[in-house]
Amino acid sequence: MPIDTSTWLDTQFPDFTVETTEVMINDFAEAVGHQHTGTPETFPIRLYMDGPQGLQQLQTLGIPVHKVLHAEQGFHYHQAIIAGMQLTAKTRVGNVSHSASGKMIFVTFNIDFYCHNDLVVEMIFGLAVRN
Amino acid sequence: MSTSSTSVIELTTPSRDRIRAYAQASNDLNPLHLDAKIAQAAGFKDVIAHGMLIMGLAISALKQATNANILQTSHVQFKAPVLVDTPLFITYQKHDDRVEFNVVDDHDEIKISGTASLQQPANPH
Numbered sequence: 001m002p003i004d005t006s007t008w009l010d011t012q013f014p015d016f017t018v019e020t021t022e023v024m025i026n027d028f029a030e031a032v033g034h035q036h037t038g039t040p041e042t043f044p045i046r047l048y049m050d051g052p053q054g055l056q057q058l059q060t061l062g063i064p065v066h067k068v069l070h071a072e073q074g075f076h077y078h079q080a081i082i083a084g085m086q087l088t089a090k091t092r093v094g095n096v097s098h099s100a101s102g103k104m105i106f107v108t109f110n111i112d113f114y115c116h117n118d119l120v121v122e123m124i125f126g127l128a129v130r131n
Numbered sequence: 132m133s134t135s136s137t138s139v140i141e142l143t144t145p146s147r148d149r150i151r152a153y154a155q156a157s158n159d160l161n162p163l164h165l166d167a168k169i170a171q172a173a174g175f176k177d178v179i180a181h182g183m184l185i186m187g188l189a190i191s192a193l194k195q196a197t198n199a200n201i202l203q204t205s206h207v208q209f210k211a212p213v214l215v216d217t218p219l220f221i222t223y224q225k226h227d228d229r230v231e232f233n234v235v236d237d238h239d240e241i242k243i244s245g246t247a248s249l250q251q252p253a254n255p256h
Contacts, residue, residue, distance in 0.1 A: 075205050
């Protein structure tokens with residue numbers, strides 16, 4: 001049975017807050033070969049994985065996890081991430097589209113990370129779902 | 132607008148150890164990246180690297196190659212899975228303050244396509 005996407009767009013998920021630590025940042029930096037000072041640009045994915053989201057979001061939308069592929073990823077920074085920040089993630093479904101054949105659904109999650117109400121980084125997390 | 136010709140740099144190979152280290156560091160413990168039997172049951176020859184590991188390695192290498200400090204904006208599309216121990220290369224073109232790039236394997240199959248801007252975000256308060 002095809003997946004019903006009619007209610008997905010603009011779905012919002014509960015906020016969650018994660019505190020960054022030097023250990024988290026350094027371990028991540030080493031794993032991705034980061035040789036510069038500062039935090040690797042892709043680090044917010046670690047914060048996202050630490051949140052109570054991921055599978056819960058898929059379940060909320062009725063997406064079977066085995067039908068999902070990571071298709072797209074993006075980051076736009078407003079300020080740099082440093083250790084000791086309390087970052088609150090606000091997540092919503094930003095876009096839903098279908099392939100011409102209808103066999104694939106593309107869903108984009110927009111995750112905005114705030115520190116004390118200041119926007120730090122906008123992350124997009126795009127999935128392709130086999131319909 | 133100034134453009135440059137295409138440059139190629141070799142990317143760190145996603146070894147089993149590096150994939151494990153990334154899984155721990157990112158808290159992405161999907162067994163497709165860690166358990167060969169589960170990966171094979173899903174149709175892969177062996178475990179596959181996290182797409183975000185390849186994106187992270189690519190951005191680290193691009194920053195090194197372009198002497199950029201922080202990339203304000205980066206965006207990629209994942210085109211094909213990357214098996215463990217696959218040799219990878221980045222082909223990139225620099226256009227003023229942004230760079231367009233592909234991550235390809237040793238058969239020129241595109242694994243990731245992306246763009247990144249070379250401006251810096253503000254310092255944290």
